[in-house]
Amino acid sequence: MTKQTFRTFAxxxxxxxxxxxxxxxxxxxxxxxxxxxxxHLDPTSAAAQAIDSVVYTNVFEGLTRFMGDGSVVPxxxxxxxxxxxxxxxxxxxxxxxxxxxxxxMDAEDVKFSLDRAIxxxxxxxQKALFAGIESVEVVDPLTAKVTLSEPNGNFLFNMAWGDxxxxxxxxxxxxxxxxxxxxxxxxxxxxxxxxxxxxxxxNYWGDExxxxxxxFKFISDPTAAFAAMMAEDVDVFDNFPAPENxxxxxADPRFQVLVGSTEGETILSTNNMQPPFDDIRVRQALxxxxxxxxxxxGAMFGYGTPIGTHFAPHNPAxxxxxxxSAYDPEKAKELLAEAGFADGxxxxxxxxxxxxxxxxxxxxAAQLAEVGIxxxxxxxxxxxxxxxxxxxxxxxxxxxxxTEPMDIGIYARPDYYFQYDSTDxxxxxxxxxxTTDPEERxxxxxDAQRLISNDYVNGYLFQLAKLGVAKAGVQGLxxxxxxxxxxLTVIHWSE
Amino acid sequence: MLRYSxxxxxxxxxxxxxxxxxxxxxxxxxxxxxATFMLGVNAQPDTLAxxxxxxxxxxxxxxxxxxxxxxxxxxxxxxxxxxxTPVSQMIADRMWVSLPLAxxxxxxxxxxxxxxxxxxxxxxxxxxxxxxxxxTQLGIAVPNFWFAMMLxxxxxxxxxxxxxxxxxxxDNGLWTGLQSLTLPAIALALPQAAILARVMRSALLDILGxxxxxxxxxxxxxRRQALWRxxxxxxxxxxxxxIGLQFSFLLAGSIIIEQVFYLPGLGRLVFQAISxxxxxxxxxxxxxxxxxxxxxxxxxxxxxAAVDPRLRSRT
Numbered sequence: 001m002t003k004q005t006f007r008t009f010a011x012x013x014x015x016x017x018x019x020x021x022x023x024x025x026x027x028x029x030x031x032x033x034x035x036x037x038x039x040h041l042d043p044t045s046a047a048a049q050a051i052d053s054v055v056y057t058n059v060f061e062g063l064t065r066f067m068g069d070g071s072v073v074p075x076x077x078x079x080x081x082x083x084x085x086x087x088x089x090x091x092x093x094x095x096x097x098x099x100x101x102x103x104x105m106d107a108e109d110v111k112f113s114l115d116r117a118i119x120x121x122x123x124x125x126q127k128a129l130f131a132g133i134e135s136v137e138v139v140d141p142l143t144a145k146v147t148l149s150e151p152n153g154n155f156l157f158n159m160a161w162g163d164x165x166x167x168x169x170x171x172x173x174x175x176x177x178x179x180x181x182x183x184x185x186x187x188x189x190x191x192x193x194x195x196x197x198x199x200x201x202x203n204y205w206g207d208e209x210x211x212x213x214x215x216f217k218f219i220s221d222p223t224a225a226f227a228a229m230m231a232e233d234v235d236v237f238d239n240f241p242a243p244e245n246x247x248x249x250x251a252d253p254r255f256q257v258l259v260g261s262t263e264g265e266t267i268l269s270t271n272n273m274q275p276p277f278d279d280i281r282v283r284q285a286l287x288x289x290x291x292x293x294x295x296x297x298g299a300m301f302g303y304g305t306p307i308g309t310h311f312a313p314h315n316p317a318x319x320x321x322x323x324x325s326a327y328d329p330e331k332a333k334e335l336l337a338e339a340g341f342a343d344g345x346x347x348x349x350x351x352x353x354x355x356x357x358x359x360x361x362x363x364x365a366a367q368l369a370e371v372g373i374x375x376x377x378x379x380x381x382x383x384x385x386x387x388x389x390x391x392x393x394x395x396x397x398x399x400x401x402x403t404e405p406m407d408i409g410i411y412a413r414p415d416y417y418f419q420y421d422s423t424d425x426x427x428x429x430x431x432x433x434x435t436t437d438p439e440e441r442x443x444x445x446x447d448a449q450r451l452i453s454n455d456y457v458n459g460y461l462f463q464l465a466k467l468g469v470a471k472a473g474v475q476g477l478x479x480x481x482x483x484x485x486x487x488l489t490v491i492h493w494s495e
Numbered sequence: 496m497l498r499y500s501x502x503x504x505x506x507x508x509x510x511x512x513x514x515x516x517x518x519x520x521x522x523x524x525x526x527x528x529x530a531t532f533m534l535g536v537n538a539q540p541d542t543l544a545x546x547x548x549x550x551x552x553x554x555x556x557x558x559x560x561x562x563x564x565x566x567x568x569x570x571x572x573x574x575x576x577x578x579x580t581p582v583s584q585m586i587a588d589r590m591w592v593s594l595p596l597a598x599x600x601x602x603x604x605x606x607x608x609x610x611x612x613x614x615x616x617x618x619x620x621x622x623x624x625x626x627x628x629x630x631t632q633l634g635i636a637v638p639n640f641w642f643a644m645m646l647x648x649x650x651x652x653x654x655x656x657x658x659x660x661x662x663x664x665x666d667n668g669l670w671t672g673l674q675s676l677t678l679p680a681i682a683l684a685l686p687q688a689a690i691l692a693r694v695m696r697s698a699l700l701d702i703l704g705x706x707x708x709x710x711x712x713x714x715x716x717x718r719r720q721a722l723w724r725x726x727x728x729x730x731x732x733x734x735x736x737x738i739g740l741q742f743s744f745l746l747a748g749s750i751i752i753e754q755v756f757y758l759p760g761l762g763r764l765v766f767q768a769i770s771x772x773x774x775x776x777x778x779x780x781x782x783x784x785x786x787x788x789x790x791x792x793x794x795x796x797x798x799x800a801a802v803d804p805r806l807r808s809r810t
Contacts, residue, residue, distance in 0.1 A: 039577035040579055121545040123542060123546050125533075125542070194757075219757045223755065224754065227647045227648070227651060228659045230652045231647070231652050381527065383772040384527050391528075
């Protein structure tokens with residue numbers, strides 16, 4: 001019987017080896033791993049970034065689109081005209097664009113998509129992007145006219161989001177499981193829990209992509225992610241979950257490591273309405289009690305850019321304000337004493353699952369303890385975080401990365417979970433929304449960054465890094481993540 | 496026998512009813528709204544309300560419980576909140592990974608445990624026995640995910656004989672499918688084999704001390720012959736009980752192994768569904784696993800009664 005067992009083992013092992021050896025390497029396909037699986041494939045009705053990672057620019061396209069460097073360029077709209085008062089956008093659509101099911105993409109589809117997003121029963125997770133749209137008219141099949149209730153300097157930027165892609169009424173019913181768009185790749189199949197396959201669209205209006213097929217695999221466990229890359233089961237890991245393993249990939253000639261930036265401002269979010277955080281001196285003390293470098297080194301293994309305000313450092317309008325809240329525990333203690341908390345106080349620190357929060361939280365709790373603040377760590381799942389912290393506003397402190405691009409506008413919403421109520425900020429954002437001149441906008445954005453930094457609304461920690469790992473031969477990958485996307489159209493293998 | 500079976504059946508139905516209430520309550524009471532989770536931080540209240548209505552979350556809890564149980568009785572497990580596909584379909588798909596994995600692991604564990612247990616029992620107190628006992632002690636102490644990582648390190652990363660994870664699917668042939676499941680099955684099987692080998696050994700040792708074994712030896716059988724002909728059959732009863740329990744455990748308990756090998760099985764489905772607050776999926780899968788465990792126990796009860804008539808008059 002023992003012999004039998006060994007024989008079974010041996011034959012299974014030998015078989016495994018022969019199957020692997022038989023696999024030839026094709027240069028027009030790619031296996032891309034990501035941590036989370038999309039719940040479904042409709043980017044216009046969910047917040048899950050995994051959906052955009054798979055379908056944005058690959059399957060679905062919008063009127064405008066993001067490029068890897070964060071710029072916004074024409075997408076399905078070839079060009080546009082903006083009326084002098086900034087309220088009417090006339091989009092000229094590309095000719096000869098068809099959806100994957102063969103139907104023609106025209107102004108009717110644009111009207112359908114935008115009307116669907118602004119409808120009362122719309123399930124769009126970013127409905128605010130479309131807030132100013134008053135009406136959408138079909139001028140002729142290739143011209144669509146969008147009228148806004150007031151000028152919106154961000155409108156073309158908003159239309160580039162995955163939530164604003166153009167969909168067709170003919171295929172909308174099954175969009176969640178069978179997405180039909182205009183992109184360079186068509187939906188192949190989805191083995192739920194395992195992988196999604198996309199195939200090259202032979203009828204694509206633009207340049208033909210180098211890849212023929214792409215498979216997205218879902219590997220959530222950091223150890224499994226490391227093993228899958230090392231065993232070369234996958235070619236690319238979009239956002240590698242274990243920064244501690246990156247030096248190993250960097251040292252290995254088989255791989256390349258791409259360290260870029262995301263739109264994620266990682267902050268120590270503070271409940272501005274909950275005493276003692278309603279006292280600006282206490283918030284300022286928090287800011288000075290935090291050593292950003294120790295957090296970046298300890299929690300992120302050195303990956304991440306320190307920030308002093310809620311704005312992405314790679315954006316031209318960014319102002320470096322880290323000096324305003326430099327690490328100074330003595331000053332923090334003085335400020336606390338001044339505010340009447342010479343002996344410190346107790347609060348809660350809610351930590352969602354990502355490692356930046358869980359690891360960063362331990363370090364922050366230790367740093368706060370040094371100035372006398374006792375932060376009780378409460379680990380929560382996302383669903384719980386959304387319910388108790390985000391909606392219930394029942395928290396003292398929490399760590400979270402705000403990943404939406406250009407989201408400083410949340411500081412103008414007093415009901416937003418950190419509850420910063422500043423009429424100055426609200427006025428600034430109102431002016432910004434109606435300003436279209438780029439220079440004027442940059443100035444206003446600078447003012448807004450300074451305002452929230454001076455008010456010490458939240459503890460500003462670091463910009464979340466995007467850590468990509470890929471086989472050495474993969475080229476064209478986005479280094480930064482201006483939005484959640486894995487743009488397959490620009491990926492190719494070097495010879 | 497009929498009365499006994501009927502009693503067992505009623506107890507099975509009661510257990511399931513109680514389980515359904517407990518599962519539903521525990522999962523519904525835990526904080527976290529599925530609609531908020533799906534739409535994220537920028538969702539507006541009217542959008543959330545629209546989605547809640549679409550998912551049927553606006554109905555009362557009692558109404559939803561009744562719908563859920565009623566649906567399950569007619570084979571309709573509802574529709575996943577996140578995936579928007581029928582839960583029964585998802586379970587069926589995942590079952591094609593989890594069930595073969597459990598069977599594969601159980602086969603391996605039996606293939607390892609039987610020879611090891613018999614060998615140790617036959618050499619009680621000798622070095623061979625001590626070696627097996629030491630190895631099984633280690634096997635019980637070390638968690639299966641650690642074995643999993645070691646197997647990946649050796650066979651996937653260094654030797655490159657296997658993929659580090661993932662499931663190739665049964666469409667590409669039986670062997671391709673089995674190959675994807677081999678490392679996970681070994682990782683799952685080792686600790687189970689260790690337990691089973693110890694049970695096998697002690698069951699055999701108990702039997703060896705019985706009177707009928709002495710009789711068998713007295714009538715001229717060698718130690719080995721007596722062990723095989725009379726010992727094994729009697730020792731199998733406790734061993735089969737453990738195997739039955741292990742099967743339930745392997746089916747329901749492979750969550751971590753499925754994570755480590757990123758296999759699209761039931762365990763991973765539950766894991767994803769819990770973090771996404773896909774309540775209906777969690778409830779239905781957990782209920783199904785409870786059903787499987789209770790049914791296995793029911794069948795084991797019946798089997799005992801069939802073997803041992805004394806049990807029928809009791810309870």
